[in-house]
Amino acid sequence: xxxxxxxxxxxxxxxxxxxxxxxxxxxxxxxxxxxxxxxxxxxxxxxxxxxxxxxxxxxxxxxxxxxxxxxxxxxxxxxxxxxxxxxxxxxxxxxxxxxxxxxxxxxxxxxxxxxxxxxxxxxxxxxxxxxxxxxxxxxxxxxxxxxxxxxxxxxxxxxxxxxxxxxxxxxxxxxxxxxxxxxxxxxxxxxxxxxxxxxxxxxxxxxxxxxxxxxxxxxxxxxxxxxxxxxxxxxxxxxxxxxxxxxxxxxxxxxxxxxxxxxxxxxxxxxxxxxxxxxxxxxxxxxxxxxxxxxxxxxxxxxxxxxxxxxxxxxxxxxxxxxxxxxxxxxxxxxxxxxxxxxxxxxxxxxxxxxxxxxxxxxxxxxxxxxxxxxxxxxxxxxxxxxxxxxxxxxxxxxxxxxxxxxxxxxxxxxxxxxxxxxxxxx
Amino acid sequence: xxxxxxxxxxxxxxxxxxxxxxxxxxxxxxxxxxxxxxxxxxxxxxxxxxxxxxxxxxxxxxxxxxxxxxxxxxxxxxxxxxxxxxxxxxxxxxxxxxxxxxxxxxxxxxxxxxxxxxxxxxxxxxxxxxxxxxxxxx
Numbered sequence: 329x330x331x332x333x334x335x336x337x338x339x340x341x342x343x344x345x346x347x348x349x350x351x352x353x354x355x356x357x358x359x360x361x362x363x364x365x366x367x368x369x370x371x372x373x374x375x376x377x378x379x380x381x382x383x384x385x386x387x388x389x390x391x392x393x394x395x396x397x398x399x400x401x402x403x404x405x406x407x408x409x410x411x412x413x414x415x416x417x418x419x420x421x422x423x424x425x426x427x428x429x430x431x432x433x434x435x436x437x438x439x440x441x442x443x444x445x446x447x448x449x450x451x452x453x454x455x456x457x458x459x460x461x462x463x464x465x466x467x468x469x470x471x472x473x474x475x476x477x478x479x480x481x482x483x484x485x486x487x488x489x490x491x492x493x494x495x496x497x498x499x500x501x502x503x504x505x506x507x508x509x510x511x512x513x514x515x516x517x518x519x520x521x522x523x524x525x526x527x528x529x530x531x532x533x534x535x536x537x538x539x540x541x542x543x544x545x546x547x548x549x550x551x552x553x554x555x556x557x558x559x560x561x562x563x564x565x566x567x568x569x570x571x572x573x574x575x576x577x578x579x580x581x582x583x584x585x586x587x588x589x590x591x592x593x594x595x596x597x598x599x600x601x602x603x604x605x606x607x608x609x610x611x612x613x614x615x616x617x618x619x620x621x622x623x624x625x626x627x628x629x630x631x632x633x634x635x636x637x638x639x640x641x642x643x644x645x646x647x648x649x650x651x652x653x654x655x656x657x658x659x660x661x662x663x664x665x666x667x668x669x670x671x672x673x674x675x676x677x678x679x680x681x682x683x684x685x686x687x688x689x690x691x692x693x694x695x696x697x698x699x700x701x702x703x704x705x706x707x708x709x710x711x712x713x714x715x716x717x718x719x720x721x722x723x724x725x726x727x728x729x730x731x732x733x734x735x736x737x738x739x740x741x742x743x744x745x746x747x748x749x750x751x752x753x754x755x
Numbered sequence: 756x757x758x759x760x761x762x763x764x765x766x767x768x769x770x771x772x773x774x775x776x777x778x779x780x781x782x783x784x785x786x787x788x789x790x791x792x793x794x795x796x797x798x799x800x801x802x803x804x805x806x807x808x809x810x811x812x813x814x815x816x817x818x819x820x821x822x823x824x825x826x827x828x829x830x831x832x833x834x835x836x837x838x839x840x841x842x843x844x845x846x847x848x849x850x851x852x853x854x855x856x857x858x859x860x861x862x863x864x865x866x867x868x869x870x871x872x873x874x875x876x877x878x879x880x881x882x883x884x885x886x887x888x889x890x891x892x893x
Contacts, residue, residue: 330797481825490762491788493826494881496849500835502822504847507814571821580821619788621837621845 334634337443342598342605345591347375348713351542351584351701353459364468365401368587369455370413376589381602384415388447391437392423393430393454395705402462427486430454431708432739432747436611438592453589454706486742488617498618501743503572505625506657513672523675525563528578530684535695537726542584542701579656586703588710605754606716610638612748627746632666635748643667647732650711652740654697662738690728708739719753761789769880772873774808777801785844808871810840815862851885
């Protein structure tokens with residue numbers, strides 16, 4: 329692969345507003361059933377404006393991200409189809425789609441836009457109604473159920489169509505990196521299982537405290553329901569079957585309906601608004617196609633190198649890490665790759681509870697994808713929402729304990745796209 | 756600059772049991788499967804080269820419930836793995852003949868020598884790999 333170069337922004341940019349819907353299955357809740365993409369995106373956008381103390385008329389431009397708008401929403405121009413829900417008729421906007429990395433790319437694009445001087449106040453939002461499918465010739469509030477048989481064939485759309493699909497080279501991803509890690513540090517399959525189960529356990533403990541999270545029932549309760557006293561016994565039992573060689577059911581992210589938005593502006597203007605500004609110091613970027621060896625590891629390494637170099641920061645400066653861990657091992661593996669945990673030792677930190685939301689090296693205090701839920705394109709933006717909330721000290725009972733000033737996010741999606749932003753409180 | 760057909764020539768090559776790649780005119784690195792430009796050094800020009808197909812398998816990732824390949828549902832025993840061809844190029848591929856039963860033992864013996872399998876699909880030929888004979892393994 330060929331390395332990239334990342335420079336400093338032409339002007340400093342900060343997040344001044346955030347908004348998010350819960351991640352949920354709308355059909356399970358009579359109050360939510362029937363809500364549409366426009367309403368979800370619009371609600372998150374208006375929440376972000378209220379958070380900042382802005383009106384729609386104040387927003388100069390917006391970005392719309394979704395992983396797969398043709399499949400889930402039968403829309404080819406989704407930015408146009410949400411714009412009027414939050415008062416943006418006639419204003420400029422664009423849609424982008426980078427699978428499960430869309431949310432992080434949405435932040436990157438908005439920040440670059442403001443940094444360039446093109447616009448002052450930019451909204452960037454993402455939405456995915458991933459738990460239902462559109463029905464031909466029916467309006468958007470009517471949808472049909474979706475099954476794994478619908479989703480799995482569509483997943484190949486993330487792979488290169490010239491070679492990767494036909495050569496059977498694109499399905500290695502879920503177990504590839506954890507297998508490499510296991511061999512490199514001589515762990516047994518049972519040890520890996522315990523570490524992943526501990527991550528599931530701690531993630532759920534955080535999600536139980538998060539009203540936006542989808543799966544909130546603690547494993548203690550799930551264990552008790554089947555006559556077990558020990559939640560770890562439950563996690564390693566047949567109630568939590570293996571779905572790949574290493575992953576169990578709880579190691580995969582459940583699909584969700586959800587939306588999230590941020591608003592950014594020049595840092596020099598940010599003090600005018602309601603909230604403590606959170607500066608975006610830099611965003612590293614790297615992409616590798618699924619056929620390329622250990623691609624998640626390689627792009628994480630490269631994007632982290634870029635952002636450390638551009639910001640002059642080192643792993644010791646990072647107080648909080650968010651990882652898009654729709655495949656659970658990513659949480660540990662990415663944390664080691666970006667230097668947030670020591671190489672080969674991170675799994676011990678997990679076992680000691682140090683990476684839990686109330687530990688001294690917190691990761692994913694919102695619960696992580698496997699408990700928070702995965703609204704594909706919107707997931708990254710929900711991570712940005714959480715990072716900003718934590719840096720402001722507004723996360724309530726799941727607030728991390730180390731008074732974080734600097735957060736890193738490891739955005740990843742489609743098995744190909746990686747973005748690594750660093751966010752910092754403004755003194 | 757004339758536009759050149761690369762994808763079609765690659766699959767035509769597979770049908771004739773030949774592996775075509777492209778070699779960077781500046782750094783000599785191989786692009787496989789072939790592309791126009793070099794992704795090792797970032798130079799714009801590559802030229803056709805034929806590869807032996809011989810190489811090594813570096814990993815074995817079993818296909819299970821959530822990572823099986825819908826394109827290859829007819830295959831019985833297959834896994835995924837990191838392949839390195841003797842010309843130096845590395846990529847992920849589908850490996851035939853590896854079963855849950857023998858995977859554990861084979862993993863301990865990695866890297867293992869492999870050879871290409873030219874596999875006929877409806878309308879095109881694709882490329883998988885297979886282990887050379889391994890002593891003590893069925």
